[in-house]
Amino acid sequence: MTTRLSGKKMAANITTIVAVGSFAVAGVAAIAVDLAATKHVAAINSATRNDDGTVPNSGTSQGNGYSGGSVQSGNGGAISGRSSGS
Amino acid sequence: MGASKSWTVWGLEASVAVTDPALADVAELAVREVLAGIDAAASRFRTDSELLRIQPCLATGARVSPLLAQLVESSLNAAQWTDGDVDPTLGRDMDALGYDRDIVQVRLSPGAAESQEVQATECSPRPRTPGWRQVHLEGDILTVPGDFRLDLGATAKAVAADKAACRVAAEWGCGALVSLGGDIATAGTVPATGWQVLVQDLPADPVQQVTLKAGHAMATSSTQKRRWQHAGHTMHHILDPRFGLPAEPVWRSVTVAAPSCLQANAFSTAGIVRGYAAVEWFRKVDIAARFVDRRGRVTLTGGWPQDGCLDSRTSPAKGVMADG
Numbered sequence: 103m104t105t106r107l108s109g110k111k112m113a114a115n116i117t118t119i120v121a122v123g124s125f126a127v128a129g130v131a132a133i134a135v136d137l138a139a140t141k142h143v144a145a146i147n148s149a150t151r152n153d154d155g156t157v158p159n160s161g162t163s164q165g166n167g168y169s170g171g172s173v174q175s176g177n178g179g180a181i182s183g184r185s186s187g188s
Numbered sequence: 189m190g191a192s193k194s195w196t197v198w199g200l201e202a203s204v205a206v207t208d209p210a211l212a213d214v215a216e217l218a219v220r221e222v223l224a225g226i227d228a229a230a231s232r233f234r235t236d237s238e239l240l241r242i243q244p245c246l247a248t249g250a251r252v253s254p255l256l257a258q259l260v261e262s263s264l265n266a267a268q269w270t271d272g273d274v275d276p277t278l279g280r281d282m283d284a285l286g287y288d289r290d291i292v293q294v295r296l297s298p299g300a301a302e303s304q305e306v307q308a309t310e311c312s313p314r315p316r317t318p319g320w321r322q323v324h325l326e327g328d329i330l331t332v333p334g335d336f337r338l339d340l341g342a343t344a345k346a347v348a349a350d351k352a353a354c355r356v357a358a359e360w361g362c363g364a365l366v367s368l369g370g371d372i373a374t375a376g377t378v379p380a381t382g383w384q385v386l387v388q389d390l391p392a393d394p395v396q397q398v399t400l401k402a403g404h405a406m407a408t409s410s411t412q413k414r415r416w417q418h419a420g421h422t423m424h425h426i427l428d429p430r431f432g433l434p435a436e437p438v439w440r441s442v443t444v445a446a447p448s449c450l451q452a453n454a455f456s457t458a459g460i461v462r463g464y465a466a467v468e469w470f471r472k473v474d475i476a477a478r479f480v481d482r483r484g485r486v487t488l489t490g491g492w493p494q495d496g497c498l499d500s501r502t503s504p505a506k507g508v509m510a511d512g
Contacts, residue, residue, distance in 0.1 A: 171401055171491065172400065172401050172404040172405075172406070172445035172446055172447065172476050173398050173399065173400055173401065173404070173406070173445035173476050173491075173492060173493060174398065174399045174401070174493055175397075175398060175399065175493040175494070176384055176385075176396070176397030176398050176399055177381055177382065177384065177399060178384075178397070179379070179380075179381025179382065179384045180190075180379075180381065180384060181384050181385070181386050181397070182190065182192070182205040182365045182379065182383050182384050182385065183203065183205060183365050183367040183372045183383070183384075183385045183386075183400075184367065184370060184385065184386045184387075184388070185367075185370045185371075185372055185385055185386070185387045185388075185406045185407065185408045185443055186369075186370040186387075186388055186389045186390075186408050186410065186413075186441070187369075187370060187389050187408050187409055187410020187411075187412060187413040187414075187441050188200040188345075188368070188369025188370050188371065188408075188410070188413055188414065
């Protein structure tokens, strides 16, 4: 009996450790996302417009990968949505 | 095989597609709830919306709900990302141009007389003070100078799509694609063939089928939709914040793909406002976009794919000009 209780207690402890670890990983991921977003915003804002509408050649925002490969060619599969102006 | 539901809201088509057909009905309910909440918080056409109720107090600061605070913050983010091309303080300008009710009541009239297009250069425009930098949200206290009225419409719609897709995926453990008048957000798992999206503004415009990456989003801004007559001129709803008048329609439409619908919407709107200069800007910051000009020619930036499988269905005279 004592052995079974110890086993349950050990299992509970393991569960707790795993849960805490998961939250820690989630926290790190959230921070990473925030940092990435901040980087994107900084890069985007660095390309401001001159009075004549041209973009200054700051050279600081080349290829920051903002779009993150958001879109690729279609594959002919069933259409799930349509993007048009509203 | 998934399933989808569609309905009309805010004068546009809303739809939700889910990877599990059995969840289509509950997904629709979840999306409708999200939209109802945002409408109640931020509508500028409902006298009972939170935004209109607190309007008299905004000059001195008013306490706002977490949802309205999020919508205001999102609009200010969009303004910052676009250097003010997207400005949430254009409500009064929009009212002055006649867009002071639901667009259905204002009489949406796509394809109206091009010759009477109102442009900044034709109306002796007076420079307008950009308002977004004067909007302050500190905690839950929102302050807006009395000269301005908030119009959160575009960014609120995008946030709605983002929130609705995330809610459906989180609550029901499926993949979801939510479309609000063509502003698309996805979340959760993807169908076997990926999220396939058809990009096209009006039926006569060039069409392209693309695959949207899981969890990513897309938005199209158009100068051909949400048009109405005002003082004998045809208006469209995307205003140039420098003048408070419809932006010069050098593009029929601009479509942007991005990690969130808010970002996609901000840059598609800014693409219209900034005109030709937007192409260089987007290439510089690597924004995936598809511009369609007045003659139906397509310009791509930031890794947007060339036309592929739907070439045979492309309508006439729609060559791709260049790739970023």
